[in-house]
Amino acid sequence: MPDSMPPLLPAPAYPPLAPERLYRHCDPAELNFDSTAELEPLARQLGQERAVEALTFGLAIGHPGYNLYLMGSSGVGKRELLQGILAEAAQRDHHAVYDWCYVNNFESPDSPLVLQLPRGLGCELRRDMAQAVEDLLATLPATFQSDEYQARVEELSENYREQERAMLQDLSERAAQHNIAMIQTPSGYTLAPTREGEVLSPQDFEALPEAEKKDTMALIEQLKDELKGVVRALPGQRKESRERFRQLNREFSQMAIDPLFAELKRKYREHEAVAAYLEAVHNDVLEEAEAFTETREESAIPENLKDRVREFPRYSVNVLVDNRDSSGAPVVYEDNPTFANLLGRSEHLSQMGALVTDFTLIKPGALHRANGGYLVLDADKVLTNPFAWTGLKRALMARELRIQSLDAQFSLVATVQLDPEPVPLDIKVLLVGDRNLFYLLQEYDPEFAALFKVVADMAEDVDRGPESTLLFARMLHTLAAENNLLELDRSAVARVIEHAARRMEDSAKLSLHRGRLQNLLAESDFLARRAGAGRIAASHVDAAIEAAIRRLDQLRERSQEGILRDIMLVATEGSVVGQVNGLSVYLLGDYAFGKPTRITATARLGAGRVLDIEREVDLGGKIHSKAVMIISALLADRYARERPLPLSASLVFEQSYGGIEGDSASVAELVALVSAIAAIPVRQDLAVTGSLNQHGTVQAIGGVNEKIEGFFDICRVRGLSGSQGVVVPRANEVHLMLRRDVREAVSAGQFHIYSAATIDQALELMTGYSVASIDARVSARVDALQRLARRYALKPQDSERDHRE
Known part of the structure; x- marks a missing residue:
């Protein structure tokens, strides 16, 4: 540096920061309790007033598209907050909760019908239909084996035989008047000339005069034509007889079936869709009554009738959603939101090397189970499951649930597929995720903003003050009680508060990360119990913090070692x-x-x-x-x-x-x-x-x-x-x-x-x-x-x- 450069003058003295400015202590003496056991648990999570307000609003508003996105970092307690709020909302909002069933569509079996029933009535209808089939299996065979029915059958049979006999007798008598006999053979009827009541042999017939032979043959041909007419008329007689037998069977079937279905129709008369379904079942049973009379040796005893009910799946009821045991609106947490797990699926069975399905193999998805209530989903899991996000949006926009197979959509498998009637959808979906994902969806998915109009943002911290300190202590008591941990004494509470401020990197804030707090309390509890202590003390909290650091501290040690050895x-x-x-x-x-x-x-x-x-x-x-x-x-x-x-x-x-x-x-x-x-x-x-x-x-x-x-x-x-x-x-x-x-x-x-x-x-x-x-x-x-x-x-x-x- 040239000598002409200006001289360097000393800087003014700068005092370093005083030790008390380097750490904000929490004095245990300022805590007005000996341990957290004396405190009341928190009814709601600390510092989440904004999120609770948004959730309450979103759950209450009934307009379409007001689904919710709850955002916050992992471990801040999103699920825990939702559980409390949804439990209250479920008890308050249960007017739109129904049972949902799929039943056979007798006109188009590939398009099953859906029934919407008051809660608990779905299983009852299923039991009633199973009992009805069982009653039919017991009643119809007895009906067709009754003396009255047998007498009517015999009467119809005798009438038919009499008509057939009369037609043939008339022809036989007219033939006899011309010395021609009508003879019944194994292959049918034939005509032959007679003399004095005896059939002429071929030799005797040939010995007759030529003119007589010619007249006899002409008469036989004429009678043969008449015989053919009689024989041709017999199928018509048989058809008429069968129709009369069918009418007889229907008459006796109705005697057994009508009272049974009349009772069912009276029971469900207030439910129009069920009444229509029972009418369709009634008509189909009348047509298929004979199937109930096929007695099998192994099912002859009454106790096996329940097993035979399974042979008639067309009359069963597939209870898709059963809400009989729920006291409020359903709350469903779906942790694996695949396309099928969300929207339902139709399963297949292998029969004779082919895959077949019917309405009894339709399985519900999470949207079905939560219909009329609330469905909670992890946003990242929905987005990472193929087609799940698209299917969810389609259902929410259409406000109905259609069960469709991805295999069928992409023609991956050539199997029989169903097209069930869609289920009307009335639901609140709550997506749980982080902030980055929310803003990405807002930016790149135009449908997201139309479907999820309410966002609830969870706070990561709370201002540190006397009131929040006490609330934080109550939160520690709540976490300890929820996880069956030892209570904390006041020194431990103070130490956890200081640690929460450090984790927040702000002495004026307290971290609300429940996951980290639960881990710290669990590890402190373990150390306290191992030491035989009845409460968690500050020493146990310190030991847990140091142990957690040591488990992850090797890279820091190696890094500093490089500096201390003058490598770095x-x-x-x-x-x-x-x-x-x-x-x-x-x-x-x-x-x-x-x-x-x-x-x-x-x-x-x-x-x-x-x-x-x-x-x-x-x-x-x-x-x-x-x-x-x-x-x-x-x-x-x-x-x-x-x-x-x-x-x-x-x-x-x-x-x-x-x-x-x-x-x-x-x-x-x-x-x-x-x-x-x-x-x-x-x-x-x-x-x-x-x-x-x-x-x-x-x-x-x-x-x-x-x-x-x-x-x-x-x-x-x-x-x-x-x-x-x-x-x-x-x-x-x-x-x-x-x-x-x-x-x-x-x-x-x-x-x-x-x-x-x-x-x-x-x-x-x-x-x-x-x-x-x-x-x-x-x-x-x-x-x-x-x-x-x-x-x-x-x-x-x-x-x-x-x-x-």
Whole structure:
């Protein structure tokens, strides 16, 4: 650096944050109970007033399309909230709950008919129809075996035989008058000449005079024609006889069937569809009465009649939905929402190598079971099951349920298919999912907004205060009771509250993530019981938290080991030009840890461009690239607003072998750039994190606790010098909920936490010099670069002269 550069002046002293600002304690003494056993359970989930209001509205409004989408992160307690609200709604809204049945369509068996019945009546109709078939199997055979019926049959048979005998007798008598006999043979009737009552032999007939023989043969031919006429008339007589037998059978069948169906029709006369069905059954039974008279040896005894009922499935009732045991509207949770599980299916049986089906093989879907009530579905499961989402939307838009086979739609299998009558649909569908999925559906599915008009958004946190603290304690009592866990003493409640604030990354908020709270309570309960304690204490909660961290902590240990062994280069003492300790946070599912990262910058004469090496090699994400552009704009606005910036600089995260995303390294990157431009060393015993805007304001970032703790762990192992620390955005002060060992080191003056509101404060903290002298150094360096740029710039005439030479 030339001697003409402005001197660097010391920065003003910045006091570190006091230990009490690094953690917001929950004093057990402020809790007015000894254990959660003294508290009342929560009737509703804490902090979900907005979601409850939306759910109540959506469940109450009766217009089409007002289905609901309940959104929130996994584990926040969406199902638990729904269970309570739906239980109340189900008891209140049960007027539209029916039984649904499929029955045979005797005119078109491939199109079964649907019956809508009051709850409980479906099974009753099925029992009545089975009993009716059983009664028919017992009554009809007895009817046709009665003396009266047998006498009528004998009378009809005798009448027929008498008519046939009379016709043949008349012809026989007329033939005898002409000496011709009518003889019955095994193959029918024949005519032969006679003399004195004796049939002539062929020899005797040939001995007759020729004229007599001729007259006799002519007469025989005439009588044969008459005999043929009589024989031709006999089938007509038989047909008439059969019709009279059929009328007789129908008459006696009606005597057995009509009283039975008259009773059924009286019972169901108020239900028009059932009455029409019973009439169709009545007519069909009259036509098929003979089938009930076929007695089998194994079913001759009365107790086997129930087995024979199965031989008449055409008269059975397929109770698709039975609500007899429900006291309110149905609430159905379908965890496997496939197309068939949602909309129902028609199963097939293999008979003689072919697949067959009928109305008795129709099975309900979740929409059938929830009809008249509420159906709860996981949005991601519906969307990931082929055709389930399309089928659900089609049913909701049509407001009816059609059972269709995907095999038939795509012609995958050539089998007999049914086309059942559709079931009218009156239902509230509640989709449960996360926010991203909701907004994706809103953006890319135009039908979604028309079908799911109500969204209930569950809160992830609640403001931390005296009232919410007590409610949170009551929620812990509720969770413990629901899961049969030990109650918590006041110290354990206080510790869980502090942990919930840390998980929320905000000392003024409490996390409402029920899944994590249940896990923490269950693990604390296990440790307490193992220790023989009667209640969960703070020590058990602490042990559970530490054990959970240790189970996932191996990657953090390996990562820090690389730094401590100088494989990954991170300095924690001294000062270096163009080198800054940045802080990164790694998210591994439910676990996060911080890691310091070396960020370096170089500056040289150039065209005013800041090169983001991460972006150039496709390791930098969009947000990080945006942050580097903001840094470039801030740098130009600050030091070269009215003049060109003849500078080229480069930024890089050293020893990074994966993607870089986010803007939390913006402060560190700008400090590194300024240091490289002005050759000002940066303290290596400090690490810095924070985002920047174009005006130099330091903005809040995420994972602040883990980032501080990551740098602290490295410094602690290497040895705390008393000067080490971290610079964080002032906006992040409210988020600080640091570990106990960090707070103890701060209290002992071995480690420091500073906050900065502007880039000026961050520069002064990181360099130890005043920002005015730093700006003067940078301006002087820019002036020097401009002079260099002019020196190396060639005029056009100089370029032409050089070319000629």
